[in-house]
Amino acid sequence: xxxxxxxxxxxxxxxFRTHRGILRGLAPSDEVRALDNVxxxxxxxxxxxxxxxxxxxxxxLARTLVGLYSPTAGEVRMLGRTIxxxxxxxxxxxxxxxxxxxxxPVGSLxxxxxxxxxxxxxxxxxxxxxVERKQRVEEIVQLVGLRESALDAFPxxxxxxxxxxxxxxxxxxxxxxxxxxDEPTSSLDVSVQAQVLNLLRDIRRKLEISILFISHDxxxxxxxxxxxxxxxxxxLVEIADTRQLFNEPRHPYTVELVSHINDSGSSSSSSPVxxxxxxxxxxxxxxxxxRFSRCSEEPPMYSVGPGHYAACxxxxxxxxSGKLSCGLSQxxxxxxxxxxxx
Amino acid sequence: MNIGDQARQGxxxxxxxxxxxxxxxLPQTGSSEVILEVHDLTIDFNxxxxxxxxxxxxxxxxxxxxxxxxxxxxxxxxxxLSLALLGLLDSPPAVYTRGSISFQGTDLLKGSMxxxxxxxxxxxxxxxxxxxxxxxxxxxxxxxxxxxxxVLAESTGRPIKKEEIESECLRLLAELCIDNPELVxxxxxxxxxxxxxxxxxxxxxxxxxxxLLILDEPTTGxxxxxxxxxxxxxxxxxxxxxxxxxxxxxxxxxxxRICDRVYVMYAGRILESxxxxxxxREPLHxxxxxxxxxxxxxxxxxxxxxxxxxxxxxVRKLPRGCKFQERCPLVRERCRMEEPQLFLLPEDRTSxxxxxxxxxxxxx
Numbered sequence: 077x078x079x080x081x082x083x084x085x086x087x088x089x090x091x092f093r094t095h096r097g098i099l100r101g102l103a104p105s106d107e108v109r110a111l112d113n114v115x116x117x118x119x120x121x122x123x124x125x126x127x128x129x130x131x132x133x134x135x136x137l138a139r140t141l142v143g144l145y146s147p148t149a150g151e152v153r154m155l156g157r158t159i160x161x162x163x164x165x166x167x168x169x170x171x172x173x174x175x176x177x178x179x180x181p182v183g184s185l186x187x188x189x190x191x192x193x194x195x196x197x198x199x200x201x202x203x204x205x206x207v208e209r210k211q212r213v214e215e216i217v218q219l220v221g222l223r224e225s226a227l228d229a230f231p232x233x234x235x236x237x238x239x240x241x242x243x244x245x246x247x248x249x250x251x252x253x254x255x256x257x258d259e260p261t262s263s264l265d266v267s268v269q270a271q272v273l274n275l276l277r278d279i280r281r282k283l284e285i286s287i288l289f290i291s292h293d294x295x296x297x298x299x300x301x302x303x304x305x306x307x308x309x310x311x312l313v314e315i316a317d318t319r320q321l322f323n324e325p326r327h328p329y330t331v332e333l334v335s336h337i338n339d340s341g342s343s344s345s346s347s348p349v350x351x352x353x354x355x356x357x358x359x360x361x362x363x364x365x366x367r368f369s370r371c372s373e374e375p376p377m378y379s380v381g382p383g384h385y386a387a388c389x390x391x392x393x394x395x396x397s398g399k400l401s402c403g404l405s406q407x408x409x410x411x412x413x414x415x416x417x418x
Numbered sequence: 419m420n421i422g423d424q425a426r427q428g429x430x431x432x433x434x435x436x437x438x439x440x441x442x443x444l445p446q447t448g449s450s451e452v453i454l455e456v457h458d459l460t461i462d463f464n465x466x467x468x469x470x471x472x473x474x475x476x477x478x479x480x481x482x483x484x485x486x487x488x489x490x491x492x493x494x495x496x497x498x499l500s501l502a503l504l505g506l507l508d509s510p511p512a513v514y515t516r517g518s519i520s521f522q523g524t525d526l527l528k529g530s531m532x533x534x535x536x537x538x539x540x541x542x543x544x545x546x547x548x549x550x551x552x553x554x555x556x557x558x559x560x561x562x563x564x565x566x567x568x569v570l571a572e573s574t575g576r577p578i579k580k581e582e583i584e585s586e587c588l589r590l591l592a593e594l595c596i597d598n599p600e601l602v603x604x605x606x607x608x609x610x611x612x613x614x615x616x617x618x619x620x621x622x623x624x625x626x627x628x629x630l631l632i633l634d635e636p637t638t639g640x641x642x643x644x645x646x647x648x649x650x651x652x653x654x655x656x657x658x659x660x661x662x663x664x665x666x667x668x669x670x671x672x673x674x675r676i677c678d679r680v681y682v683m684y685a686g687r688i689l690e691s692x693x694x695x696x697x698x699r700e701p702l703h704x705x706x707x708x709x710x711x712x713x714x715x716x717x718x719x720x721x722x723x724x725x726x727x728x729x730x731x732x733v734r735k736l737p738r739g740c741k742f743q744e745r746c747p748l749v750r751e752r753c754r755m756e757e758p759q760l761f762l763l764p765e766d767r768t769s770x771x772x773x774x775x776x777x778x779x780x781x782x
Contacts, residue, residue: 123718130612130641221727235729236492265491265668265730270712270723277722292641299714318717336646352597 080156081117082253082286083141083174087150088114090136110136112310113150115377118254123280123287125301125318127294127333132307134290135179138258141288142176143167155253172202175247179259181239185231192227195245202250212249219282220245221275237268241275248283255279256288261296273300294337298322303383306330308360309353312377316384326386328364358388366390453630453662454480454503459517461502464510470733472498473686475517477760480630483660485653487673487694489709490683491730496666497547499683500634503664504544505534522629540573543628547635549619553607559618560603563587563625570626590621594651613644617651624655630662637672649676670709674698679766682706685731685741688760692767702769704746740772748773 090111111133118124128134139145141152146161153159154173160166178184185194192213199209217227220241231239240260247255257276261269273296280287289300297304298318305315306329314327325334353359361371370389378391461473472495480486490496501507503519505526519526521542526533538544546552554562564583571578591599594617607615616636623631636652637645653676656663667673673680674694682690682703690703701707711724728745737743740753752772761774 129643237729266712267491267708267725268729270725271727273714274722274725294642295714298717299720300718302718333643336642
């Protein structure tokens with residue numbers, strides 16, 4: 077694993093202001109903290125999974141990474157370059173390196189363009205010469221496994237799985253460093269989802285690309301990712317190596333979620349409690365089974381193992397590494413150790 | 419103690435507040451009387467593409483207090499089935515070509531469609547796929563729930579007091595684990611979250627004490643955590659009231675979690691049926707095997723999922739012979755010529771596959 081991360085997020089916050097009433101400009105605004113002080117990095121050729129419920133800020137993060145939303149605070153560093161969201165140059169740089177596949181394949185493909193035009197559009201924008209472009213379209217269509225006849229079709233003539241393949245092809249027509257997949261399979265049938273997951277794994281093996289895989293389906297994330305992070309109402313609550321996270325979840329929220337996918341038989345163990353974030357302190361404290369007095373303060377990320385971080389006061393006493401780099405360096409150190417011991 | 423507290427307490431202890439009890443319910447759990455029996459149901463659509471057959475010879479049964487799942491991918495005819503059972507298919511284009519739907523002993527297809535309206539909503543409840551469409555956007559939740567109870571009281575001739583209506587609404591919402599039910603009653607549908615709306619829709623559908631509840635994709639569009647909550651609520655309601663449920667879903671794992679038995683549908687036909695846990699553990703039809711093996715298992719270094727290419731069947735262009743042949747890894751010459759029947763197998767299982775012609779066989 078290379079040492080330089082592709083993407084680093086430091087203290088990333090995205091706050092939306094909402095106004096009420098007809099004098100909206102004058103009234104004090106409400107704030108929605110869609111993302112609150114999120115830190116992580118994605119290494120070269122790494123697949124980072126990101127889980128969370130509806131409203132946890134997953135899609136906000138994806139959209140921020142392609143410059144559709146601007147951070148309110150914090151820093152996004154792409155390949156070592158800090159992105160200034162006010163500069164068109166920087167946004168262009170960001171989009172040159174990050175491709176995105178949206179959740180809804182219907183809404184994200186232009187219904188008036190043929191598939192080959194949709195795929196080629198980004199290549200045209202990047203100034204690729206026509207001859208090279210044609211060849212590139214052929215290559216990419218082969219890669220994503222689209223049938224030849226689909227190229228002249230309109231999006232509505234394609235099935236859900238094919239539409240998602242077109243989205244992937246469009247995102248990758250210009251070679252990218254990072255592919256952001258925002259719930260790429262949640263609208264698909266199970267057997268088609270399996271095909272698309274296989275395709276994404278195949279792409280990962282063939283192209284030297286990092287992937288940020290966003291999904292609410294923990295089974296899918298476990299199957300796809302090297303590391304997994306968990307968002308709860310805008311806060312990153314735990315991040316770790318996939319095996320580590322599923323075998324030894326630490327944060328009480330993670331423990332609850334992981335228990336859902338492990339019990340396949342009875343549904344009785346799942347609590348029918350609504351998850352409501354607390355306004356102050358730890359956001360999970362309102363429903364947390366191991367809540368105690370400290371939870372009224374917001375917990376920082378504690379290191380609970382090599383490359384394993386959890387935002388919960390329970391782990392305050394664990395030996396902390398101090399700096400919150402979320403793991404890459406530790407992970408590679410771990411891999412080195414394993415290599416030498418073999 | 420105000421009504422809300424009472425309601426919550428009532429819900430917690432499982433007692434009925436207000437003396438408004440479920441007609442002929444509770445002690446019946448365990449009785450295996452068949453409540454819904456569908457036999458050889460075949461539906462045709464007369465469309466501009468010609469005559470389509472979204473359902474062909476579907477036979478299912480649901481017993482009292484049983485949770486039955488109908489599992490299939492898009493285009494399998496599962497939603498058509500649920501609408502057909504409720505008599506809600508538009509006609510034209512839909513035609514009930516063959517078969518019978520017998521609900522509590524009466525054949526709903528004999529005579530006029532009026533037979534449906536006698537049971538629909540009262541004894542045969544439904545939760546539609548889109549909960550936003552099931553609720554009227556211009557009335558508050560409270561208004562809609564009260565209205566439903568008043569209609570019920572009118573039709574059964576049992577007058578119901580205003581306070582009873584109020585406490586009944588609150589009790590049901592509290593039972594579905596909705597915090598602050600008083601507040602929810604004053605809200606409009608668009609002010610609620612998806613999971614909340616779904617639960618309100620469920621509450622509405624059980625207000626009238628149905629004997630059988632048909633749920634079309636009760637958890638689709640909700641995230642995994644809300645899904646879990648809704649499933650455990652449904653299971654609890656079924657156990658508490660001996661309420662039978664028919665759950666239509668595309669998710670086999672989900673179905674196996676709460677259903678007692680499942681039917682697997684493809685191209686308007688039933689391909690396999692049996693006890694849910696068994697079907698999931700050792701599927702007998704190659705299609706069910708595809709469904710089961712499509713569920714990702716293990717970590718990123720585990721092998722790719724063993725799925726064939728191909729899309730779910732399109733009823734407009736079905737092949738001769740077995741409808742699953744194009745995607746079947748075990749397809750043989752015979753499958754292309756003749757369509758297999760639904761073979762009856764030991765342990766109350768069925769499978770529509772030539773491989774099962776002479777009883778259960780293990781796969782190569």
